[in-house]
Amino acid sequence: xxxxxxxxxxxxxxxxxxxxxxxxxxxxxxxxxxxxxxxxxxxxxxxxxxxxxxxxxxxxxxxxxxxxxxxxxxxxxxxxxxxxxxxxxxxxxxxxxxxxxxxxxxxxxxxxxxxxxxxxxxxxxxxxxxxxxxxxxxxxxxxxxxxxxxxxxxxxxxxxxxxxxxxxxxxxxxxxxxxxxxxxxxxxxxxxxxxxxxxxxxxxxxxxxxxxxxxxxxxxxxxxxxxxxxxxxxxxxxxxxxxxxxxxxxxxxxxxxxxxxxxxxxxxxxxxxxxxxxxxxxxxxxxxxxxxxxxxxxxxxxxxxxxxxxxxxxxxxxxxxxxxxxxxxxxxxxxxxxxxxxxxxxxxxxxxxxxxxxxxxxxxxxxxxxxxxxxxxxxxxxxxxxxxxxxxxxxxxxxxxxxxxxxxxxxxxxxxxxxxxxxxxxxxxxxxxxxxxxxxxxxxxxxxxxxxxxxxxxxxxxxxxxxxxxxxxxxxxxxxxxxxxxxxxxxxxxxxxxxxxxxxxxxxxxxxxxxxxxxxxxxxx
Amino acid sequence: xxxxxxxxxxxxxxxxxxxxxxxxxxxxxxxxxxxxxxxxxxxxxxxxxxxxxxxxxxxxxxxxxxxxxxxxxxxxxxxxxxxxxxxxxxxxxxxxxxxxxxxxxxxxxxxxxxxxxxxxxxxxxxxxxxxxxxxxxxxxxxxxxxxxxxxxxxxxxxxxxxxxxxxxxxxxxxxxxxxxxxxxxxxxxxxxxxxxxxxxxxxxxxxxxxxxxxxxxxxxxxxxxxxxxxxxxxxxxxxxxxxxxxxxxxxxxxxxxxxxxxxxxxxxxxxxxxxxxxxxxxxxxxxxxxxxxxxxxxxxxxxxxxxxxxxxxxxxxxxxxxxxx
Numbered sequence: 148x149x150x151x152x153x154x155x156x157x158x159x160x161x162x163x164x165x166x167x168x169x170x171x172x173x174x175x176x177x178x179x180x181x182x183x184x185x186x187x188x189x190x191x192x193x194x195x196x197x198x199x200x201x202x203x204x205x206x207x208x209x210x211x212x213x214x215x216x217x218x219x220x221x222x223x224x225x226x227x228x229x230x231x232x233x234x235x236x237x238x239x240x241x242x243x244x245x246x247x248x249x250x251x252x253x254x255x256x257x258x259x260x261x262x263x264x265x266x267x268x269x270x271x272x273x274x275x276x277x278x279x280x281x282x283x284x285x286x287x288x289x290x291x292x293x294x295x296x297x298x299x300x301x302x303x304x305x306x307x308x309x310x311x312x313x314x315x316x317x318x319x320x321x322x323x324x325x326x327x328x329x330x331x332x333x334x335x336x337x338x339x340x341x342x343x344x345x346x347x348x349x350x351x352x353x354x355x356x357x358x359x360x361x362x363x364x365x366x367x368x369x370x371x372x373x374x375x376x377x378x379x380x381x382x383x384x385x386x387x388x389x390x391x392x393x394x395x396x397x398x399x400x401x402x403x404x405x406x407x408x409x410x411x412x413x414x415x416x417x418x419x420x421x422x423x424x425x426x427x428x429x430x431x432x433x434x435x436x437x438x439x440x441x442x443x444x445x446x447x448x449x450x451x452x453x454x455x456x457x458x459x460x461x462x463x464x465x466x467x468x469x470x471x472x473x474x475x476x477x478x479x480x481x482x483x484x485x486x487x488x489x490x491x492x493x494x495x496x497x498x499x500x501x502x503x504x505x506x507x508x509x510x511x512x513x514x515x516x517x518x519x520x521x522x523x524x525x526x527x528x529x530x531x532x533x534x535x536x537x538x539x540x541x542x543x544x545x546x547x548x549x550x551x552x553x554x555x556x557x558x559x560x561x562x563x564x565x566x567x568x569x570x571x572x573x574x575x576x577x578x579x580x581x582x583x584x585x586x587x588x589x590x591x592x593x594x595x596x597x598x599x600x601x602x603x604x605x606x607x608x609x610x611x612x613x614x615x616x617x618x619x620x621x622x623x624x625x626x627x628x629x630x631x632x633x634x635x636x637x638x639x640x641x642x643x644x645x646x647x648x649x650x651x652x653x654x655x656x657x658x659x660x661x662x663x664x665x666x667x668x669x670x671x672x
Numbered sequence: 673x674x675x676x677x678x679x680x681x682x683x684x685x686x687x688x689x690x691x692x693x694x695x696x697x698x699x700x701x702x703x704x705x706x707x708x709x710x711x712x713x714x715x716x717x718x719x720x721x722x723x724x725x726x727x728x729x730x731x732x733x734x735x736x737x738x739x740x741x742x743x744x745x746x747x748x749x750x751x752x753x754x755x756x757x758x759x760x761x762x763x764x765x766x767x768x769x770x771x772x773x774x775x776x777x778x779x780x781x782x783x784x785x786x787x788x789x790x791x792x793x794x795x796x797x798x799x800x801x802x803x804x805x806x807x808x809x810x811x812x813x814x815x816x817x818x819x820x821x822x823x824x825x826x827x828x829x830x831x832x833x834x835x836x837x838x839x840x841x842x843x844x845x846x847x848x849x850x851x852x853x854x855x856x857x858x859x860x861x862x863x864x865x866x867x868x869x870x871x872x873x874x875x876x877x878x879x880x881x882x883x884x885x886x887x888x889x890x891x892x893x894x895x896x897x898x899x900x901x902x903x904x905x906x907x908x909x910x911x912x913x914x915x916x917x918x919x920x921x922x923x924x925x926x927x928x929x930x931x932x933x934x935x936x937x938x939x940x941x942x943x944x945x946x947x948x949x950x951x952x953x954x955x956x957x958x959x960x961x962x963x964x965x966x967x968x969x970x971x972x973x974x975x976x977x978x979x980x981x982x983x984x985x986x987x988x989x990x991x992x993x994x995x996x997x
Contacts, residue, residue, distance in 0.1 A: 176836075180753075180754075180951070182753065182754050182755070183755060188755075189709075189710075190710070190714070264710055264714060311931075311981050315993055328755075344754055344756075345754065345943065346943045347837075370836075370837060370941070371941065372941045373938060373941060373947070373950070373951070374938050374939050374940075374941065376820045376823070376939070377835055377836050377939055377940065377941055378818075378821060378836075379825075380820075380823045380824065380827055380828050380835040380836075381836050383828045383834045384827040384828045384831055384835055386827070386834060386835060414697075436704070504753070530763070545703075545961065546703060546954065547702060547703075547707075547708075547954075548702060548703025548705070548707065548708055548954065548955060548956040549701075549702065549703035549704075550703075551701075551703070551704060551707040552703045552704030552707060555704075555707065556716050556719070557704045557706070557719075590715075590716070591715055591716075594715065608855065665780070
């Protein structure tokens, strides 16, 4: 009897091994929707990540975010202002067309068209010139060391397909969705089989992909699950193999379950506080006639009053990495040189007294409550900690749609003290120095500088960083700029929040720090 | 009768306009839709241009006028987020909500009425007490908690029912239905119970109190004196007379079920109108929000109108009042 069962088992195992293509369906869920399949429409991590399985850029980034060749096999800097890219030969789009230099030129035009949401991928004024079918030159207006830093998410469209499908123009933000945005045609390892926005999207492997597949999937199904509790339940019940994000309070539970686990890792986004140091009088404070935040001692007092260890262990339950910089340490080689100003309420009180506020003062704090991990709870903790040094902060927590309107450019930075998070799209410090730290000039610089911090020295350094092509010198300039901001506590960095993906133990998937969900390296038992 | 109807329709139109106006004024406080439409790297000039193109810089009264003028022609604009016409979005999402609401209503009626009758007749039996305790839970627990509890028990612990979604659907013309597939029917069970539980308890309690009242009346005593069977008395005479108010309530509750499926749909990721509305609120998607609110107002107004007209037809006293007025 026993023998018979063993024979049967062996036979079954043999059958399983012999089966040429066992169905490996990978189901995953995210809290947000996948709407238009035109990656130039919405510059957002999840959408770009999902489409990164289907479409490809000239460059790619590997598991550790290092830049590697994509549709370009290699490239060289022919002159400081002319980069030459050699395209991969024999690559075909999903509909069978060949990939050539024309597609690159066309995609550059498309990316720079007025309706495009990814214009920043290609530096303004850059000319794209076809040399031959598989060589393209990029002529820049000045030396640009980070020309190709964001090209892993500048996906190449087929020129002919776009013309045939009326997709030469980017879907505008305001007008109706064109039918082509429900389809996708790329060169990537997966193709979109069906797409119902807001409900379900099905991907299938592309059998004719140019690379060597490192996954074993036969089908991928994406579904949106908005409610946190339901997303967790769907994972625990085995209906899905992976989901993002796991709410902080459920991490322990998902880990404790026998068939699921949580993948955690540092995210690139940095959370920080802005103080209005621009206006002559604060809009929301009981100090009249002057602005306490103009005094670096007051800003530093705020900095030193915040106990980040407590926020790390209590509010974030260990799922964050405290930061001394406005950029993730993964993105700046010399980040280790920077240490946070120590938590020291007594020193903070002394600084406040020196600045002329021995009894503190009152100020209102604006905070989103549905944007970042536990954002409102972080703000509440900050408010409570500031109370210990006599600062009476009043918290206004609000939904992100309202928050970004009030604290941002729309209502002319109508805020005195607020919390914001930022991931530099280029994965580079210049983006941070320009958007978050640069003096607000109403054009481009400091557009997300919600506190209006302004130091000409930092701006000058940023301009040098933009064109410095020597990496060592460049990093040195960046360190100098960050040093100034750090010393005078222009902004207060808090932490990098952690990624938390819930995964079934049957699945192995690579979690990249940029939170793109890619199936390139996914294995399912 | 005609005057009554015309007056009612006129009143309905005023209600709709008021809802639209109030909704529109409120939208000024939901936040900035532009920030939700573009990526973080979009420049201020581009944002401003988009705001201008969407007409968000116009005075509210101009925006409202434009909205009413378009709505009168059944054009609710294009969703800021999904970038498709709101009318087609609603048409696509309506079947899911309608099937869920219908199932929930059937669940409420088919279970609620027998339970009400039973508890009305056997007031002191332990089963009645059990029914009433269950209905107390249905009334006092919030919907999202019931949903999550059901998911926890039936999807996570027992693994017999799906925790989210609608299962496989079949497309018939412009309508999608989950009634004809096994996975569609399975997916319907938990959300329908969650959504219908409150209505079920309402029906149970309503039928019970009506039964208690009717059973005391003279004609029931008379029927019993005539020697009719219990069944004939309870169902033929008593139940029939309890049903008039019950039907009214159920009609009105159907509107409520459709309108307030929002929470249930969010918990179960049910791809209906309520889920669409929640997403629209979070993203300040004004065209979707305004169209949804108008649609809900329209449903309520329509159901009220039908109920009023039914009253006139059923109850002669209302008819006389209507003629005099």
